[in-house]
Amino acid sequence: MAEKFDAIVVGAGPSGNVAALVMARAGMKVLQLERGEYPGSKNVQGAIVYAEALEAVIPNCRRQAPFERAVLEQRMWLMDERSHVGSHFRGGGDDSEQPTRYTVIRANMDKWLSGKARDAGALLICETTVVELLKQGDRVVGVRTDRANGDILADVVVLADGVNSLVATRSGLRPPVRAKDVALAVKEMHFLPKQTIEERFNIPANEGVVIEMFGKITKGMVGTGFLYTNKESISLGIGCMVEDFKQAGVSPYQLLEEMKNHPSVRPLIAGSEVKEYSAHLIPEGGYNAIPAVHGDGWVICGDSGGFVNSVHREGSNLAMTTGRLAAETIVQLREEGRECTSANLRRYRAALEQSFVMKDLKKYRDVPDILHGNRQFLTTYPELLTRAAHTMLKVDNVDKRSKEKEIKRDFVARRSRLGLLGDAIKLVRAFR
């Protein structure tokens, strides 16, 4: 006879850890299964973690979490092959306001958060892969693992198994992830002495800089690059949609190499020692790619449910929030003596709709399609804008009005007046 739990959580990333923590804290008998050697061993992230989402389950998280640096400064770069134009934001609210974004090393973060779930009473078993869901009719009643006699029963299964979500796909609970809805990101960790990082980025101890990069570095593919400062390392990465990689025949590694040699990036990583290289998928299909999020005896959260806001590069906070909302729904139903049927679990969907998660994903629902259909935003405009900056800032005895005329001519020649108007309308529609 298979052992039975109140809940099984598949995966020990941010969504699974928060779900396990919330349910265990409420006194439920929770089993968490993780295929990696330890939580975080298989996970890749930039990585910025958003404290508010964590604070919702661990109120004093800022004092205990293994944060690297509080993000003090955000730079956005629009790049052509040799230069960039950009914006800079440095600072925060008033002195009483705490930072909301921190860089982290995912392996440290996942281990720490998983420890909290275990302290609350969840049983974590690593090196165990869930291969399929056990069903009675349409109702999920447990999981089959890759261990001998590995069937385990539960009243509800929380799917928090990351972007591929093979368990849900194999069981027909969600369609397979499409190449057009998923990005492939590669990342390197560049190690430098703490003092070098602080001098190079003009930052005090424990505070950091984030640089988000757009434009020609992705060779017309929909994607972005990033650079995040940790205590003694820099996370540097780039990602594009899988469909675009397939069509362009460009390898992610080649993109990263070219990005590292870009004149704006190269000096920031000069002299560093590269110790880690990783690649991972990110679900970036947005609102339109979100599958059914609950059914009889199951809920889905985090990357496995496609909860990533690619416009703002937020994923871990959506993962933690969806994990929390799923777990709170289950705890509430249990307290009311109700079963985790699909009808009762509708409350999870309702909670998602009320939260920033669905509100933000809905707001940007057209962005993926607009970027796919309008590559000029990733190629032509970065080039035009960097050239415009170059023209205006070059001191060459040409009067400024003539320079403005030259810039206007440049824009109209590349996009036409009607094209410029159309692009402006598309941008407003995408981000309104």
Ligand SMILES: Cc1cc2nc3c(=O)[nH]c(=O)nc-3n(C[C@H](O)[C@H](O)[C@H](O)COP(=O)(O)OP(=O)(O)OC[C@H]3O[C@@H](n4cnc5c(N)ncnc54)[C@H](O)[C@@H]3O)c2cc1C
């Ligand atoms: C390069 C990169 C940079 C990113 N940068 C950021 C960032 O800066 N900020 C941000 O907020 N988000 C970022 N993200 C997104 C973020 O990492 C994810 O949104 C987040 O990790 C999702 O958490 P999760 O718990 O849903 O899934 P995951 O973190 O993927 O965890 C899933 C877990 O399930 C386990 N698992 C999978 N299948 C099984 C199975 N069958 N049985 C048992 N266990 C299983 C996995 O081993 C894993 O531990 C980035 C992602 C990438 C790839």
